[in-house]
Amino acid sequence: MTANTAVIQIEQLSKTYQRSRKEQVDALKGLNLTIQQGEIFGYLGPNGAGKTTTIRLLLDLIRPTTGRALLFGEDARANSVALHRRIGFLPGELNLWKGYTGQQVLDYVGKLRGGVDAAYVRQLVDRLQFDPTLKVRTYSSGNKRKLGLVLALMNRADLLIMDEPTGGLDPLMQQIFNELMLDVKAEGRTVFLSSHVLSEVQAICDRVGILRGGELKAVESVSNLMHADFQWVTLHFREPVAANALAQVVGVSEVQALPDGLRLRLVGDFDPLLRALAPYYVTGMVTEEPTLEEVFLTYYSGTSGKEATR
Amino acid sequence: MNGVIFTETLRRSWKQIVWWGGSMAVLGFYIAVVVPTMDTLKQYADLMASMPTAVFKLLGVNDAAAIATPEGFISFSYFGYALLILAVWAVWAGMNITANEEDEGILDVVLALPVPRWRVVVEKFAAYALIAVGIALISLPGLVLGLNNSALKISTPKLVASTVNLIPGLLLMLALTAFVGAWARRKSTALAVTSTIIVASYFADFIGRNGSGLLNDVLRALSFFSYYDSMGVMTNGLNGGNVLLLLLVAALLVVGSVWCFQRRDVGV
Ligand SMILES: Nc1ncnc2c1ncn2[C@@H]1O[C@H](COP(=O)(O)OP(=O)(O)O)[C@@H](O)[C@H]1O
Ligand SMILES: [Mg+2]
Numbered sequence: 001m002t003a004n005t006a007v008i009q010i011e012q013l014s015k016t017y018q019r020s021r022k023e024q025v026d027a028l029k030g031l032n033l034t035i036q037q038g039e040i041f042g043y044l045g046p047n048g049a050g051k052t053t054t055i056r057l058l059l060d061l062i063r064p065t066t067g068r069a070l071l072f073g074e075d076a077r078a079n080s081v082a083l084h085r086r087i088g089f090l091p092g093e094l095n096l097w098k099g100y101t102g103q104q105v106l107d108y109v110g111k112l113r114g115g116v117d118a119a120y121v122r123q124l125v126d127r128l129q130f131d132p133t134l135k136v137r138t139y140s141s142g143n144k145r146k147l148g149l150v151l152a153l154m155n156r157a158d159l160l161i162m163d164e165p166t167g168g169l170d171p172l173m174q175q176i177f178n179e180l181m182l183d184v185k186a187e188g189r190t191v192f193l194s195s196h197v198l199s200e201v202q203a204i205c206d207r208v209g210i211l212r213g214g215e216l217k218a219v220e221s222v223s224n225l226m227h228a229d230f231q232w233v234t235l236h237f238r239e240p241v242a243a244n245a246l247a248q249v250v251g252v253s254e255v256q257a258l259p260d261g262l263r264l265r266l267v268g269d270f271d272p273l274l275r276a277l278a279p280y281y282v283t284g285m286v287t288e289e290p291t292l293e294e295v296f297l298t299y300y301s302g303t304s305g306k307e308a309t310r
Numbered sequence: 311m312n313g314v315i316f317t318e319t320l321r322r323s324w325k326q327i328v329w330w331g332g333s334m335a336v337l338g339f340y341i342a343v344v345v346p347t348m349d350t351l352k353q354y355a356d357l358m359a360s361m362p363t364a365v366f367k368l369l370g371v372n373d374a375a376a377i378a379t380p381e382g383f384i385s386f387s388y389f390g391y392a393l394l395i396l397a398v399w400a401v402w403a404g405m406n407i408t409a410n411e412e413d414e415g416i417l418d419v420v421l422a423l424p425v426p427r428w429r430v431v432v433e434k435f436a437a438y439a440l441i442a443v444g445i446a447l448i449s450l451p452g453l454v455l456g457l458n459n460s461a462l463k464i465s466t467p468k469l470v471a472s473t474v475n476l477i478p479g480l481l482l483m484l485a486l487t488a489f490v491g492a493w494a495r496r497k498s499t500a501l502a503v504t505s506t507i508i509v510a511s512y513f514a515d516f517i518g519r520n521g522s523g524l525l526n527d528v529l530r531a532l533s534f535f536s537y538y539d540s541m542g543v544m545t546n547g548l549n550g551g552n553v554l555l556l557l558l559v560a561a562l563l564v565v566g567s568v569w570c571f572q573r574r575d576v577g578v
Binding site for chain 1: 314315416418419420422423424575576577
């Protein structure tokens with residue numbers, strides 16, 4: 001792999017499912033997307049957007065109607081077996097041999113892969129606090145996810161492909177997951193993960209893409225989006241202050257009255273707002289970053305005021 | 311890695327040899343010892359002869375008098391339907407080649423590993439083929455033992471030939487199920503199609519035998535049970551042509567399974 005070969009290069013990739021003799025579904029429509037080494041890419045979209053379809057195409061589980069995907073510069077379809085050595089995969093719904101214990105699954109998959117470092121697998125098992133002695137049938141969804149993560153990570157893959165890995169994780173697991181992904185990134189490896197909840201992945205992703213109805217609507221770096229940039233400011237006052245008292249301040253909009261204060265949206269610097277607050281006795285002030293959803297909406301609807309300057 | 315699926319399949323399923331082979335052995339033993347004297351066979355044959363020809367032909371007997379011989383009796387009452395009983399195993403095993411794991415979504419995990427699709431089909435087929443041979447061989451001692459404690463006397467080589475003759479038929483049904491499973495995406499379709507083909511073949515052989523003429527010849531030619539021909543093998547030994555034909559068709563079906571499975575979307 002030369003230094004500038006993309007890890008994932010998707011070109012005009014489409015998939016049409018034949019649902020019945022008459023009914024077709026265009027699940028993916030002419031996708032173009034490039035992902036570089038060392039990135040954590042968040043592939044976002046609501047249910048039915050085509051995320052799983054894209055992932056299954058990358059893994060050669062299904063075949064494209066048109067277009068192609070290159071992984072490490074090689075055709076995902078023609079070189080699938082060799083490429084799979086370099087890929088770790090976490091399916092959205094992990095189905096395994098129900099009568100096997102977790103350990104038997106790990107052993108079998110390890111043998112199928114060949115050359116898996118058993119000490120590293122044990123390390124992953126410990127880190128995730130996974131109990132491999134039980135039967136797959138008895139695992140809760142959380143434990144199944146842990147098993148899936150060990151399976152995906154066991155070969156220290158150059159590329160991790162994960163379908164909705166964060167869905168339903170408890171906060172502790174979410175944190176461990178984030179750490180694991182950041183470790184992977186720190187080693188120069190690449191992560192492609194899908195999610196339908198932006199807030200679950202915004203902490204770790206470098207870039208995110210939004211897919212809707214099989215079409216990629218936007219791709220943006222998370223830091224750009226976070227600087228898109230506005231904040232929610234909640235102010236608490238000792239005496240009531242009318243909402244329109246601050247409505248004219250530069251950068252302020254969407255002022256809402258709260259029982260003991262105001263909540264507003266602030267674009268740009270704080271100074272104009274702070275000066276405008278001088279006559280009032282402020283008992284508290286809280287600022288909140290907008291969610292990625294809000295940022296995306298702002299970013300692409302052009303109301304942030306910043307888009308004009310781009 | 312090479313051979314991992316083969317070994318794992320054997321590890322998971324070798325007990326089938328014990329259960330199925332053992333059950334067939336018990337069945338063979340029972341059938342052999344249940345006939346106390348040669349006179350019983352004579353009465354049996356007379357009863358047959360008193361029935362209209364069509365009826366006993368439908369039961370798979372070409373010639374009522376043949377039943378009066380020990381060979382005729384054992385091939386009629388054991389080998390005649392042993393293959394049909396073992397069809398249940400063959401279909402179960404064939405479904406395990408791709409259909410079951412595809413239906414359960416497990417193939418997504420396996421095929422995302424560095425495992426070519428053809429390897430899944432070929433290694434699993436090989437493992438089940440070995441188990442099929444095991445089942446056939448384990449079933450033999452029951453029959454031999456039973457005949458030692460019976461009024462019937464049949465030379466052991468004839469029993470060996472008849473038992474070995476089960477193997478090509480078993481492999482054919484295994485390959486057929488694998489093929490239909492690899493071709494149809496749905497497990498239920500695969501199960502229905504395969505069972506229909508096997509049962510239809512059994513009856514085509516029956517009906518085909520029950521007369522002469524072009525239609526009957528065609529029916530028999532189409533049914534793999536005709537090439538199994540338990541009665542013929544018991545009297546004349548293994549028919550090399552039939553064995554080769556069944557094995558050849560089985561091999562073609564395995565190639566066909568790989569071809570179908572390699573080309574299509576998995577798990578949709
Ligand atoms: N095997 C299939 N057959 C027919 N339609 C499918 C199949 N798989 C997915 N679809 C359809 O394709 C679209 C995209 O599905 P999917 O890729 O699973 O979306 P996501 O993972 O983003 O929720 C949906 O409309 C879904 O109903
Ligand atoms: Mg999905």
